[in-house]
Amino acid sequence: MAVVLKATPVTFVAHALAAACAVLVLVWCISFRGGLAWEATNKSLIFNIHPVLMLIGFIIIGGEAIMSYKSLPLKKEVQKVIHLVLHAIALALGIVGIIAAFKYHNESAILNLYSLHSWLGIGIIVLYAIQNRKFKYHSESECQKIRRGSASLRSDSLPWHVIFGMFVYGLAIANAALGFLEKLTFLENSGLNKFGAEAYLVNFTAIATVLYGAAVMLTVYAQKEQEGDDYSYSSIN
Numbered sequence: 001m002a003v004v005l006k007a008t009p010v011t012f013v014a015h016a017l018a019a020a021c022a023v024l025v026l027v028w029c030i031s032f033r034g035g036l037a038w039e040a041t042n043k044s045l046i047f048n049i050h051p052v053l054m055l056i057g058f059i060i061i062g063g064e065a066i067m068s069y070k071s072l073p074l075k076k077e078v079q080k081v082i083h084l085v086l087h088a089i090a091l092a093l094g095i096v097g098i099i100a101a102f103k104y105h106n107e108s109a110i111l112n113l114y115s116l117h118s119w120l121g122i123g124i125i126v127l128y129a130i131q132n133r134k135f136k137y138h139s140e141s142e143c144q145k146i147r148r149g150s151a152s153l154r155s156d157s158l159p160w161h162v163i164f165g166m167f168v169y170g171l172a173i174a175n176a177a178l179g180f181l182e183k184l185t186f187l188e189n190s191g192l193n194k195f196g197a198e199a200y201l202v203n204f205t206a207i208a209t210v211l212y213g214a215a216v217m218l219t220v221y222a223q224k225e226q227e228g229d230d231y232s233y234s235s236i237n
């Protein structure tokens, strides 16, 4: 039995979840944890940049990049450029978010890279960067093929780009959930009420993040309603 999934409703659900995630993480870091700062005597304010940039910058903007083929009623060439630009922004914000976590650790005399979350985090950002570079390279080499009049206009590696991309994105979602769990456990070990408002807020933020990731990944396999445009990946001209 074939399951047909329409892209538009799934992208609407994903956008709503993205807005919920952004509001929840900002309320947590600003109202409950005292705000964000790059330079501060209260080093926790430096740490707070990390979840905000990893969720809003890396996961949400990265998800919007993935969905751009299905969510924007634009020409394929324009969609491709938006896809690449959003991924580049997500990568840049993700790198700044990780630097904030290192800065917080260094200025608080806490060791770096001691947890599964941190190891996976480094792996994810490296794989994400490789994926970005490879897709850009393939798009450019395809263009050259087209200009040379080659019969093979679609790169065989593009389905791998999608599969590998889904793998890395799924890993990023799981690692964000791990990050929320880790931080909440630290806070609870320092006295935070396990059934208090903040604990619920952090857990709901993690649940909203997982649901957003699931919605983003579903859009990749969902069908566009318009006839004559498969919104598939191809080269950037």
Ligand code: HEM
Binding pocket: 050, 051, 054, 055, 058, 059, 098, 101, 102, 103, 105, 111, 112, 113, 114, 115, 116, 117, 118, 119, 120, 121, 122, 124, 125, 172, 173, 175, 176, 177, 178, 179, 180, 181, 182, 183
């Ligand atoms: C996909 C998104 C994320 C990635 C790639 C990521 C990556 C990293 C990395 C590489 C570190 C190590 C920094 C160091 O050793 O100095 C780290 C630390 C940390 N992150 Fe994340 N992070 C992500 C999301 C989050 C989120 C959403 C939270 C929620 C609060 C979080 C909580 C933490 C905590 C508590 C630490 C310090 C403890 C540790 O090193 O494990 N992370 N993160």
